[in-house]
Amino acid sequence: MKQVDLLYTGKAKSVYRTDDPEVYIVKFRDDITAFDGEKKDTLSGKGRYNAEVSSFLFGYLEEHGIGTHYLASLEPATIAVRRLEMFPLEVIVRNVAAGSIVRRYPFREGEPLDPPVIVIDYKSDAHHDPMLNDDLIYALGLATPEELDQIKAMALAVNEVLSEYLDQRGITLVDFKLEFGHHDGEIVVGDEISMDSMRLWDKETGASLDKDVYRFNKGDVMETYAGVAKRILSPPQRGSA
Numbered sequence: 330m331k332q333v334d335l336l337y338t339g340k341a342k343s344v345y346r347t348d349d350p351e352v353y354i355v356k357f358r359d360d361i362t363a364f365d366g367e368k369k370d371t372l373s374g375k376g377r378y379n380a381e382v383s384s385f386l387f388g389y390l391e392e393h394g395i396g397t398h399y400l401a402s403l404e405p406a407t408i409a410v411r412r413l414e415m416f417p418l419e420v421i422v423r424n425v426a427a428g429s430i431v432r433r434y435p436f437r438e439g440e441p442l443d444p445p446v447i448v449i450d451y452k453s454d455a456h457h458d459p460m461l462n463d464d465l466i467y468a469l470g471l472a473t474p475e476e477l478d479q480i481k482a483m484a485l486a487v488n489e490v491l492s493e494y495l496d497q498r499g500i501t502l503v504d505f506k507l508e509f510g511h512h513d514g515e516i517v518v519g520d521e522i523s524m525d526s527m528r529l530w531d532k533e534t535g536a537s538l539d540k541d542v543y544r545f546n547k548g549d550v551m552e553t554y555a556g557v558a559k560r561i562l563s564p565p566q567r568g569s570a
């Protein structure tokens with residue numbers, strides 16, 4: 330399989346076609362952005378950590394019966410994935426109130442959300458990713474009721490698997506964003522699962538272990554990403570299994 334031409338450049342990843350029409354190559358770049366692209370930087374090595382964590386967690390989900398687009402890790406920061414038709418949806422699962430839900434609604438930061446809350450935004454830079462509801466999703470033709478039901482059920486299944494995995498490593502999965510695509514009638518998880526797309530708190534100290542360190546200048550972003558990648562790729566902490 331050979332990389333051919335650049336298909337798409339996002340804020341932090343680039344997607345290339347290959348000589349196999351069913352396979353794309355995703356490069357996790359060292360770019361980092363926040364606040365709808367208003368804050369931007371390049372942090373050397375960041376792409377590699379996000380690619381490592383994404384690859385690992387996609388593999389872990391597959392082991393637990395959840396389909397993803399992941400095929401293989403090629404080089405540091407580069408993975409091969411299945412070509413998908415993407416749903417233009419950002420599916421956010423929240424276990425603890427933080428971020429936009431605290432700014433927009435009367436939740437207290439750190440308040441547990443049980444059962445978890447799913448929020449779905451429209452992935453559209455032109456419209457600044459507005460929040461959707463089921464009726465808007467159907468009216469805009471973004472997914473059918475059957476597809477949306479399956480997407481929500483898969484998002485909750487991913488939440489269960491990842492929450493437990495991270496908990497065993499002393500990390501609270503506060504919230505995270507998934508994107509879904511379909512191929513031959515099968516819906517699978519696409520995009521990435523990384524420190525850019527999850528909000529992670531240290532269980533002991535409450536410290537941020539994710540892009541909030543960058544958003545709010547909470548410390549050394551690369552040190553945080555390196556540390557959390559190592560924890561995620563390591564066996565459970567003693568006494569927690």
Ligand code: TYD
Nearest residue numbers: 421427428429430504505506525526527528
């Ligand atoms: P949210 O609290 O809505 O965003 P913010 O704090 O940036 O206003 O984000 C919830 C989670 O989803 C958080 O872990 C980041 C992730 N996320 C993305 O990866 N991309 C996005 O476009 C959005 C809206 C959220």
